Amino acid sequence: MSTDVLVIGGGNAALCAALMAAEAGASVLLLEAAPREWRGGNSMHTRNLRCMHDAPQDVLVDAYPEEEFWQDLLKVTGGVTNERLARLTIRASSSCRDWMRKHGVRFQPPLSGALHVARTNAFFMGGGKALVNAYYRSAERLGVRIRYDAPVDRVEIEDGRFVAAWVKGERIAARACVLAAGGFESNREWLREAWGRNERGEWPADNFLIRGTRYNRGVLLKHLLDDHGADRIGDPTQAHMVAIDARAPLYDGGICTRIDCVSLGVVVNRDGERFYDEGEDFWPKRYAIWGRLVAQQPGQVAHSIIDAKAVGRFMPPVFPGVVANTLPELAVKVGLPVERFMHTLQAYNAACRVGTFDHTALDDCHTQGVVPPKTHWARPIDTAPFYAYAVRPGVTFTYLGLRTDETAAVRFQDVPSQNLFVAGEMMAGNVLGKGYTAGVGMSIGTAFGRIAGTHAARAALDEGAKEHASA
Structure with missing residues (x-):
C-alpha cells in the first residue's frame, strides 16, 4: 500500500497536517493508533488555543501582542525554549482561526470560570472533542483515508529519508x-x-496519573531516537504536569479533574507543611508547575486547603472536596498530622497582610515572615466550612521529542530530512523546555501541524513529478 503523504497520529497536530496536505493536492493516509471512539489523542481534552492578536477579534478581547505572548512563554519556560520556533508559533497563532473555521471549528466566549484568559485564549465551542470531530469530518470530505486501531510499530528510513511504516505486519510506503x-x-x-x-x-x-490518552506510549519516538539516531530535544522528566484530583482515573480524566483553587488557599504535603508560593502569578500561567511540585513531595501527594471565602471563585472539579467545620477536624479526615498541620496554618494565617483582595489582578494581599511566602491573594484560612482536595501529579504530555526547524523537518545529525516531518507533542520540547501556559500546546500543534503538512505535500508532489518525468 502507498500514498503521497502518510500522517502518523490522530490528534490536533496530525489532523492539521492531513488537512493541509490534502488541500495542497496530495493523497493522504492518516493512521490513528486508538479505536475510533477514542480518536483524537489528548486533543479531545483541550478547551482553547492561545492566540496573539493586536486588536479585539470576535471572542478575544483587547490585544495580546507578540512581545507579551513571548514574554509569558519566556517566563514559564525559564528561557528553555528556541526563540525562533517560539515566535514562529506565536505569529502563526494570530492567523490560524479563519482556517480552523473553514474546517468546522467554532469558537465561543470563555465560561465564567475562565474569564481571566478571555484576552489571551480562544475557546472551542464544544471543547476539544468538537474540534477533533470537525477536523475528521473535513478530512473525510477532502478524501483523506483514515485507519483506526493502526499503531505504527516501526518505520524504514534510508539516509534520512522516510520510506515506509509498519502497522501490524503491513508495510505502508509513502x-x-x-x-x-x-x-x-x-x-x-x-x-x-x-x-x-x-x-x-x-x-x-x-x-503519576495520566490526564489524557492511554495510547501515547512513545513507541515511535523511542524508535526514532534509539534505532534511527534522530536528533533529540528536551529533558525526559519535563512535561505538562498538573496537580489533579487524587481520585481521578488513571487515564483520560481530562480538564475536569484539575484542581483550580490553589491560588485561593494553601497547599500542604502529607507532613502538613507548605512547600511553594501558591500566589506567585495568575493561575493560567502557573497551574502547570504544580504537578511537578507535588511529584517532588513525599508520596507524590498534597492537599489544597481553602475556606468558605474561596467557594464560587474557581472552576469546581468533578469530585467534591472533603469538608469539615474546623481545621483540626479537616486534618483528621484527610489523614494529615494535626499538630504539624495546625502549626502550618496558624503561621500562615498570622503572616497574612490583607489589603484589597482581587483574584483578577496581582493584588496586594501577601504574607510576611513565613517561608514559603504567598505573594498574592493571601487571606487567612479562618472561615468555616473548610475544604481539602487531595492532589497527585497528572501528566498531560511529555517534552522529550525530536529536534526540528522552521520547516518541521526531523533532523539527523543536524541535517534536516527532505521528506520526514514532525508536529505536536513529538516536537513540543523545541518550544517548551519546561513549564506551560494555558493553550500553548494547541498553538504549537496547530502551527507545526500546518507547517508539516504543507512541506510534506510539497516533498511528496515533487517526488511524484520526478517519478513521472523519469517514467
Whole structure:
C-alpha cells in the first residue's frame, strides 16, 4: 500500500497536517493508533488555543501582542525554549482561526470560570472533542483515508529519508511522512526510567496519573531516537504536569479533574507543611508547575486547603472536596498530622497582610515572615466550612521529542530530512523546555501541524513529478 503523504497520529497536530496536505493536492493516509471512539489523542481534552492578536477579534478581547505572548512563554519556560520556533508559533497563532473555521471549528466566549484568559485564549465551542470531530469530518470530505486501531510499530528510513511504516505486519510506503503520534506519558516503564528513585527510595512515576490518552506510549519516538539516531530535544522528566484530583482515573480524566483553587488557599504535603508560593502569578500561567511540585513531595501527594471565602471563585472539579467545620477536624479526615498541620496554618494565617483582595489582578494581599511566602491573594484560612482536595501529579504530555526547524523537518545529525516531518507533542520540547501556559500546546500543534503538512505535500508532489518525468 502507498500514498503521497502518510500522517502518523490522530490528534490536533496530525489532523492539521492531513488537512493541509490534502488541500495542497496530495493523497493522504492518516493512521490513528486508538479505536475510533477514542480518536483524537489528548486533543479531545483541550478547551482553547492561545492566540496573539493586536486588536479585539470576535471572542478575544483587547490585544495580546507578540512581545507579551513571548514574554509569558519566556517566563514559564525559564528561557528553555528556541526563540525562533517560539515566535514562529506565536505569529502563526494570530492567523490560524479563519482556517480552523473553514474546517468546522467554532469558537465561543470563555465560561465564567475562565474569564481571566478571555484576552489571551480562544475557546472551542464544544471543547476539544468538537474540534477533533470537525477536523475528521473535513478530512473525510477532502478524501483523506483514515485507519483506526493502526499503531505504527516501526518505520524504514534510508539516509534520512522516510520510506515506509509498519502497522501490524503491513508495510505502508509513502513519498513523505508526518510524525504526530504524541509523547510517552502513558508508558509507565519509560516514566519510571526517566524519573528514577528519589532520595526517599520512592519511584515517583508510580504515583503519576495520566490526564489524557492511554495510547501515547512513545513507541515511535523511542524508535526514532534509539534505532534511527534522530536528533533529540528536551529533558525526559519535563512535561505538562498538573496537580489533579487524587481520585481521578488513571487515564483520560481530562480538564475536569484539575484542581483550580490553589491560588485561593494553601497547599500542604502529607507532613502538613507548605512547600511553594501558591500566589506567585495568575493561575493560567502557573497551574502547570504544580504537578511537578507535588511529584517532588513525599508520596507524590498534597492537599489544597481553602475556606468558605474561596467557594464560587474557581472552576469546581468533578469530585467534591472533603469538608469539615474546623481545621483540626479537616486534618483528621484527610489523614494529615494535626499538630504539624495546625502549626502550618496558624503561621500562615498570622503572616497574612490583607489589603484589597482581587483574584483578577496581582493584588496586594501577601504574607510576611513565613517561608514559603504567598505573594498574592493571601487571606487567612479562618472561615468555616473548610475544604481539602487531595492532589497527585497528572501528566498531560511529555517534552522529550525530536529536534526540528522552521520547516518541521526531523533532523539527523543536524541535517534536516527532505521528506520526514514532525508536529505536536513529538516536537513540543523545541518550544517548551519546561513549564506551560494555558493553550500553548494547541498553538504549537496547530502551527507545526500546518507547517508539516504543507512541506510534506510539497516533498511528496515533487517526488511524484520526478517519478513521472523519469517514467
